[in-house]
Amino acid sequence: MKHHSLIFLTGFSGSGKSTIGPLLANSLGFEFIDLDREIEIAAAKSINRIFAEDGEAAFRELELRTLEKIGQQERMVVSLGGGVLENDRCFELISTHGTLIYLKSSPEILTLRLQNKTDRPLLKGPDGRKLTREEIQQRVTELLEKREPRYMKADLVLFTDAKKIGTSVEELTRKIERHIRRASKNTQEK
Ligand SMILES: Nc1ncnc2c1ncn2[C@@H]1O[C@H](COP(=O)(O)OP(=O)(O)O)[C@@H](O)[C@H]1O
Numbered sequence: 001m002k003h004h005s006l007i008f009l010t011g012f013s014g015s016g017k018s019t020i021g022p023l024l025a026n027s028l029g030f031e032f033i034d035l036d037r038e039i040e041i042a043a044a045k046s047i048n049r050i051f052a053e054d055g056e057a058a059f060r061e062l063e064l065r066t067l068e069k070i071g072q073q074e075r076m077v078v079s080l081g082g083g084v085l086e087n088d089r090c091f092e093l094i095s096t097h098g099t100l101i102y103l104k105s106s107p108e109i110l111t112l113r114l115q116n117k118t119d120r121p122l123l124k125g126p127d128g129r130k131l132t133r134e135e136i137q138q139r140v141t142e143l144l145e146k147r148e149p150r151y152m153k154a155d156l157v158l159f160t161d162a163k164k165i166g167t168s169v170e171e172l173t174r175k176i177e178r179h180i181r182r183a184s185k186n187t188q189e190k
Pocket residue numbers: 011012013014015016017018019020079113160161162163164165168
């Protein structure tokens with residue numbers, strides 16, 4: 001069953017899902033969950049360590065299991081990790097149960113926001129080496145190209161490049177409230 005007030009935020013790493021999610025939840029009066037934080041708490045280790053010790057496939061499995069636990073909540077914002085939608089079963093679960101929102105940003109802005117972060121294992125060299133700015137931008141561009149078709153399946157898309165965080169939260173609050181109103185009206189009319 002679809003709950004339009006179960007809001008999933010998607011988008012590439014650095015698009016602001018984890019920053020905007022709790023602010024948006026507060027503004028809507030909803031609960032908040034960050035999928036990566038839930039996984040870290042359940043595994044009792046960081047995403048970096050999960051990737052290094054158990055591998056990416058194990059992490060993707062944890063994403064699915066954790067999403068299944070979130071299940072059919074209502075009035076909740078969930079900040080996803082940037083790679084979740086690549087898994088067909090995760091995508092299916094998310095799109096059948098809630099409202100999907102894509103925070104869209106350009107590779108240039110994403111690179112600027114990510115270049116000094118150390119907690120994104122996919123943006124490191126094979127030996128854990130810090131990548132150069134050019135290498136990060138190249139990887140972001142390649143991965144984004146691969147993932148964008150799925151991101152674009154979202155119910156709502158918000159461009160965030162030139163927007164302050166507060167502006168994104170305000171715009172999203174308005175758009176989501178309108179979306180929920182329309183969706184419940186359509187359901188009642190059926
Ligand atoms: N306009 C903006 N919108 C969103 N994030 C921004 C913006 N400007 C700077 N940032 C920064 O970019 C980073 C986004 O990281 P994060 O919220 O963890 O993204 P994600 O969860 O999508 O990977 C944060 O450090 C945030 O403060």
